[in-house]
Amino acid sequence: MKILKTIEEVQAIRKTITSSVGFVPTMGALHDGHISLIKKAREENEIVVVSIFVNPTQFLEGEDLDSYPRRDEADKKICELCKVDYLFMPDISTMYSKEEILIKAPNKSYMLEGLTRPGHFDGVLQVVLKLFGITQPNNAYFGKKDAQQLSLIMQMVKNLFLPINIVACDIIREKDGLAMSSRNVYLDEKQRKEALLLSQSLYTAASLISKGELNSILVKRRIEEVLKDLDIEYTAIVNREFDEIDTIELKNTIILIVVRFGNTRLLDNIWI
Amino acid sequence: MKILKTIEEVQAIRKTITSSVGFVPTMGALHDGHISLIKKAREENEIVVVSIFVNPTQFLEGEDLDSYPRRDEADKKICELCKVDYLFMPDISTMYSKEEILIKAPNKSYMLEGLTRPGHFDGVLQVVLKLFGITQPNNAYFGKKDAQQLSLIMQMVKNLFLPINIVACDIIREKDGLAMSSRNVYLDEKQRKEALLLSQSLYTAASLISKGELNSILVKRRIEEVLKDLDIEYTAIVNREFDEIDTIELKNTIILIVVRFGNTRLLDNIWI
Structure with a gap:
């Protein structure tokens, strides 16, 4: 595995590759969720590129940019074990210049996650577009958790007609059901136990739907009953285009929940 | 020459091309300025792609979107004569969908042209990024006039680290000095004569500078004297990064003028 720090290095190598490139962009602190993306990329491509970059433009003021878990040495080891070909670890000054073209996500990006984190997705799209520009992947791997x-x-x-295939990868969970997240380390023992209710509430919803209940309001009510002792930020039932729906459509529905534990927001979802 | 209407056609062909692709994006109504871009692309690349698309998102309300000159048949002929390989002529509904990621040009895009046409450059960058996504050029050709x-x-x-070489091409002028523009057809006979003062004022400025005058204010004053009977929108002296400068730097300065003739705005500039 080769570790690359500059864009020039990546571009020079990219030019020489004619076979398929699989790309896994991450913010590091790699867990089994990331590993599953890397493994899928490894199976499906000749060359696998992973990036680790804690992107400042997707953090809002007061968020956990400075305290975001960083574990560079462990991450390198993991990538090596997963047979990654190139690990790209740029500095902030490599990725951003003084004046920048900004990307403006559509209005619906200001709903749900975007309601609490306005502008968050503008930063996500900006850095992803930059990383796509640098790595020119054929396939790019993202988790369904976000x-x-x-x-x-x-x-x-x-919209931009990029010749990139986006591969959506299933959520990876701890044995007890908690969705893997780099932010799980923020939880104390009590919170870690309570957090199990997230996946449980989603399984309850799925079971209700499998018995024929397609009314979003009733399904949300059931979820909120399971989560009643927690600080729910939102529960939402949307279609694949992320429009909220009143009636659940099989194979086209995502149920989303966000719960706060102190300053930590935990996301979970299930694709129906 | 093959005329392509859909993105799928372009992408399918693009996949099969391994040699260098030169791309000339245009809004049609091709004149000698465009032809010079196409010729340069023809010289420098194995494959030449030209697009003709009058992009609605770069026109402001009340501008000449509906009356913008369209000469599809003549344009096709010109491209054929210039040995273009592929002419891409998409419809608006091919290029845009209901909900769009927007591109936000930096603050300085709201100066000069952007002052009269706020948001114009957001639309320009949006369509250029889409066209780059579709055609994946190695080299892309743009005129210095804009x-x-x-x-x-x-x-x-x-900013986006695109592996595309942008080739800046010199302004092409009528024999009498008027910079070529698709909008020159809007001029009546009297205006067409008066428009000669634009290039004359720039030549006067260049001559003044060649004699050692590097003070921007004095050079602008001289330009404005030449243009005194016309409706000047702005004159500006900027460096290559488009910051206005007080002292002219040789090989790093652009002098810009915009003059209105009724509803028609004529741009001209000279690179020092």
Whole structure:
């Protein structure tokens, strides 16, 4: 595995590659969720590129940019074990210059996650577009856990006609059901136990739907019952285009929940 | 020459091309300025792609979108004579969908041209990024006449690390000095004569500078004397990054003028 720090290095190498490139952009602190993306990329491509870059433009003022977990040495080891070909770890000054073209995600990016984090997705799309420009992947791998992010990235690729196949990868969970997240380390023991209710509420919803309940309001009510002792930020039932829907459509619905534990927001979702 | 209407056609063909692609994006009504871009692309690339698309998002309300000159048949003939390989002529509904990721040009895009046409460059960058996504050119050709546009496109390519070489091409002029523009057809006979003062004022400025005058204010004053009977919108002296400068720097200065003739705005500039 080769570690690359500059864009010139990546571009010079990219020029020599004619076979398929699979790209996994990350913010590091790699867990089994990331590993599943890397493994999928490894299976499906000749060359696998992973990036680790904690992107400042997607953090809002007061968010956890400075305290975001960083584990460069462990991450390098993981990438090496996963047979990554190139690990791109740029500095902020490599990725950003004084004056920047900005990307403006569509209005719906200001709903749900964007309501609490206005402008967050503008930063996500900006850095993803830069990383796509640098690595020119054939396939790029994103987790379904950040479902709204995934949806907006798919829309950007479609709008800009980028010749990139976006591969949506299933959520990876701890044995007890908690969705993997770099931010899980922020939880104390009590919170870690309570957090199990997130996946449980989603399984309850899925079971209700499998019995024929397609009314969004009733399904949300059931979820909120399971989560009643927690600080729910939102629950939402949307279609694949991220429009909220009143009636659940099988194979076209995502149920989203966000719960706060102190300053930590935990996201989870299930694709029906 | 093959005429392509859909993105799928372009993408399918693009996949099969491994040699260098030169791309000339235009809004049609091709004149000798465009032809010089196409010829340069023809010299420098194996494959030449020209697009003709009158992009609605770069026109402001009340501008000449509906009356913008359209000469599809003549344009096709010209492209054929210039040995273009592929002419891409998409419809608006091919290029845009209901919901769009927007591109936000930096603040300086709201100066000069952007002062009269706020948001114009957002639309320019949006369509250029789409066209780059579709055609994936190695080299893309733009005229120096739209100097601020050229500067912003170069910045976008730099910011997004696109592996595209932007080729800046000299202004092509009528024999009497008028810079070629698709909008010159809007001029009546009297205006057409008066328009000669634009290039004359720039030549006067260049001659003054060649004699050692590097004070921007004095050079602008001289230009404005030449243009005194016309409706000047602005004159500006900027460096290649489009910051206005007080002292002219040789090989790093662009002098810009815009004059109105009724509803028609004529741009001209000279690179020192």
